[in-house]
Amino acid sequence: MPVRTREVTREWLTAALCGGHPGAAVESYVVEDVSSGTSSRWRATVAYNSVGRDAGLPTALFAKTSRSWTQRLLLGMADVLTGEPGFYTHIRPGLDIEAPHGYHGAVDAASGRSIALMEDIVATKNVTFCTPQTPISRSEMEDLLGGMATWHGRYWNSAALDRHAFLRKMPGTFIGNLAKFAGLKKRSVVGVQRARAVMPEAIVPLHEDLYQALWRSLELAGRGPLTLLHGDSHIGNVYKTESGRLGFGDWQVVMRGNWAYDVSYTIATGLAVADRREWERDLLAFYLDRLAAAGGVAPDFEAAWLAYRQQMLWAYFGWLLSIGRSSIQPKFQPDSISLGMLERASNALLDLDTLGAVGNSTVRRRRTG
Numbered sequence: 001m002p003v004r005t006r007e008v009t010r011e012w013l014t015a016a017l018c019g020g021h022p023g024a025a026v027e028s029y030v031v032e033d034v035s036s037g038t039s040s041r042w043r044a045t046v047a048y049n050s051v052g053r054d055a056g057l058p059t060a061l062f063a064k065t066s067r068s069w070t071q072r073l074l075l076g077m078a079d080v081l082t083g084e085p086g087f088y089t090h091i092r093p094g095l096d097i098e099a100p101h102g103y104h105g106a107v108d109a110a111s112g113r114s115i116a117l118m119e120d121i122v123a124t125k126n127v128t129f130c131t132p133q134t135p136i137s138r139s140e141m142e143d144l145l146g147g148m149a150t151w152h153g154r155y156w157n158s159a160a161l162d163r164h165a166f167l168r169k170m171p172g173t174f175i176g177n178l179a180k181f182a183g184l185k186k187r188s189v190v191g192v193q194r195a196r197a198v199m200p201e202a203i204v205p206l207h208e209d210l211y212q213a214l215w216r217s218l219e220l221a222g223r224g225p226l227t228l229l230h231g232d233s234h235i236g237n238v239y240k241t242e243s244g245r246l247g248f249g250d251w252q253v254v255m256r257g258n259w260a261y262d263v264s265y266t267i268a269t270g271l272a273v274a275d276r277r278e279w280e281r282d283l284l285a286f287y288l289d290r291l292a293a294a295g296g297v298a299p300d301f302e303a304a305w306l307a308y309r310q311q312m313l314w315a316y317f318g319w320l321l322s323i324g325r326s327s328i329q330p331k332f333q334p335d336s337i338s339l340g341m342l343e344r345a346s347n348a349l350l351d352l353d354t355l356g357a358v359g360n361s362t363v364r365r366r367r368t369g
Helices: 010-017 049-056 069-077 085-096 121-125 138-154 170-183 185-200 201-221 261-268 273-293 301-310 311-321 335-351 361-368
Strands: 026-036 038-049 060-065 103-110 114-118 227-229 239-242 246-248 255-257
Touching: 010 026, 010 038, 010 069, 010 103, 026 138, 026 261, 038 049, 038 121, 038 239, 060 185, 060 273, 060 361, 069 261, 085 103, 085 114, 085 361, 103 301, 103 361, 138 227, 138 255, 138 261, 185 201, 185 311, 201 301, 239 255, 239 335, 261 273, 261 301, 273 301, 273 335, 311 335
Parallel strands: none
Antiparallel strands: 026 038, 038 060, 060 114, 103 114, 227 255, 239 246
């Protein structure tokens, strides 16, 4: 599989894109490197013969590959190499949501080489990608949560969660593997120091309690009812189309678990602190209504509110890991993105008393007496 642009050939593109269309073939193509982070990315523009053109085969492609040894090691240890190939092959065709379409996926477990070949939504939908600095309105957040409710409802307690091997992992397993490989505990301490200027001072002395609460939170995230999770639903994985729709890209960490894991991560990172404080209860009620309409069994609001509060910790520690990285780890995101996420997530932890929500009695006693 071509993890580098120089490895792409007309024959490979024909094999990957033209199956099911006898006589179709790629006649020419242009490829270019895009970027490299947790994965390496390239795009291609493809031209077909008349059979391929008549079949409407895709011409604007985007690829994510594991090119470097650090990417293969990180993604392999975190058990996410099969995520996007599996999602685009088995899940995306059955979902009516705003998300890229997938065309080909493959993984070689022995070497760690992988590729997910998908729609180049920059070319097809003229999208812009979001950051913590992107203003998100209430209606736009509802659009995101409505799409999320669609896939949560579709896969609510579904047997497909067991049928597909790439969906068998849960948040605790994924983050546990990542924590061991990347040294989450140590890197998060470094991250606090690097991000201290953007976070409330009150959160700094709570670090050890928060770290212990993270694992209790992840245990809860693996309790039923289980559904399909995006698994990495922060605002940096969101895009806006030219028509104004919002959707999620980067389905690399797709897994199964509790609905609140996705919802909390999206709201915490997607909204400015003041907007989250004003809208989050109404947004949660909106999500629950859409979840029920999509086939899920929505919990009552108070139970949902507790679950929402309990799942704020990874939104914090994931970005401490990003900014607290060591020199040999891939740079997941620019520091400006990590700092924006941490400003929002740290305030959410305090506003929502997430420590109290996960049952940390030691912290509650410290606060009250």
